[in-house]
Amino acid sequence: DTEVTQTPKHLVMGMTNKKSLKCEQHMGHRAMYWYKQKAKKPPELMFVYSYEKLSINESVPSRFSPECPNSSLLNLHLHALQPEDSALYLCASSQGLAGEQFFGPGTRLTVL
Amino acid sequence: QKEVEQDPGPLSVPEGAIVSLNCTYSNSAFQYFMWYRQYSRKGPELLMYTYSSGNKEDGRFTAQVDKSSKYISLFIRDSQPSDSATYLCAMNTVTRDKLVFGAGTILRVKS
Numbered sequence: 232d233t234e235v236t237q238t239p240k241h242l243v244m245g246m247t248n249k250k251s252l253k254c255e256q257h258m259g260h261r262a263m264y265w266y267k268q269k270a271k272k273p274p275e276l277m278f279v280y281s282y283e284k285l286s287i288n289e290s291v292p293s294r295f296s297p298e299c300p301n302s303s304l305l306n307l308h309l310h311a312l313q314p315e316d317s318a319l320y321l322c323a324s325s326q327g328l329a330g331e332q333f334f335g336p337g338t339r340l341t342v343l
Numbered sequence: 344q345k346e347v348e349q350d351p352g353p354l355s356v357p358e359g360a361i362v363s364l365n366c367t368y369s370n371s372a373f374q375y376f377m378w379y380r381q382y383s384r385k386g387p388e389l390l391m392y393t394y395s396s397g398n399k400e401d402g403r404f405t406a407q408v409d410k411s412s413k414y415i416s417l418f419i420r421d422s423q424p425s426d427s428a429t430y431l432c433a434m435n436t437v438t439r440d441k442l443v444f445g446a447g448t449i450l451r452v453k454s
Contacts, residue, residue, distance in 0.1 A: 237386075262440070271351075273431055273444035274387065287440060321386050328440035330375050330394075332433075334386040 234258075235335035237322050243341045246312060252338045254305040254322030262328050263305045265297060266321040268337070274321055280305060281328055312342045346370050349432055349445025358454045362419040366432035366445045369413065373434040373443075376408050378417045381429045381447070390430075391417060422452045 235256045244250050254263065262281045266274035279287035280299040288297075294316075296308040305322055319339050323332040349366045356362055364378075374395055379387035391406035393399050393415075399406045405418040415434075419426055432445040 235386075271447075273447055276441050279440055281440070319384070319386075329435050329437050331377055331389055331392040332442060333389055334379070337384075337386040339384065 235322055235324055235333050237320075237335035237338050239338060240336065241339045241341075243343065244309065244312065245343050246314075248312075249308070249310045251309065252307040252320055252322075252340075254307075254335055255303055256322075256324040256333070256335075257303055258324060258326075258333070259302075260324035260326050260333075261302065262325045263299065264323040264325075264332065265305065265307050266323065266334075268319040268321055274334075278307075279328070286328070309340075312340075314342050316340065317342045344369060346443050347432065347434060347445045350448055351446045353449040353451055355451045355453060356422055358422060358424060358452055360422050360452070362417075362422050362426070362450060362452075364417040364419075364430050364432075364448050364450070366415050366434075367413055368415070368434060368443075370436070370443075371410070371413065372436040372439075374437050375435040376406070376415050377433040377435075377442070378404075378406055379431040379433060380426075381431060383428075387431055419450075422450075424452050424454045426450060427452050 265277040278297045298306040319337045322335040325332040378391040381387040407416045429447045433442040
């Protein structure tokens, strides 16, 4: 099973809302990632978790807050977002930090 | 200069054609090479994964890596309208913990 699941599929939120994106994998992978993707652009790395510890934060604004409750789950907490944060948010996982990554279907976020 | 260069297209071909998609790169330390297919508004799907040099075949897809030229290719035989998507190349070093993506090539297969 090479599946990464993400919920919700779509999310519309106002600039004062707090919401969370969820990601789950059951492949035993030890690294998990959050990416942001704008239309007609490749995915842009936001955060990397390795063995449940944050190893990379690509200078992401603090209105995005990641959390890794266990080796299978990854959350992204959203607060006070801006309209320019509207994008497809992708979760991915990999066995180690190098090599192939498997992506989830993404959450399409719209900030009003 | 970007680390990975990929022509964004679009590339339009008739059904049944052989498609060639390519990326060039500048970092000789890249060892892991991937091709992803992404349909509109969906997540990228891993198509091919190659470590170091050589060829790999999976059904209608063949991935080639030429490290001496710093050039990778994805060939699609007997292309179908369902192959219409954006194809992203991605690569990584042994020690780096982030993928470097190409810009993605939009492919359109016309029936």
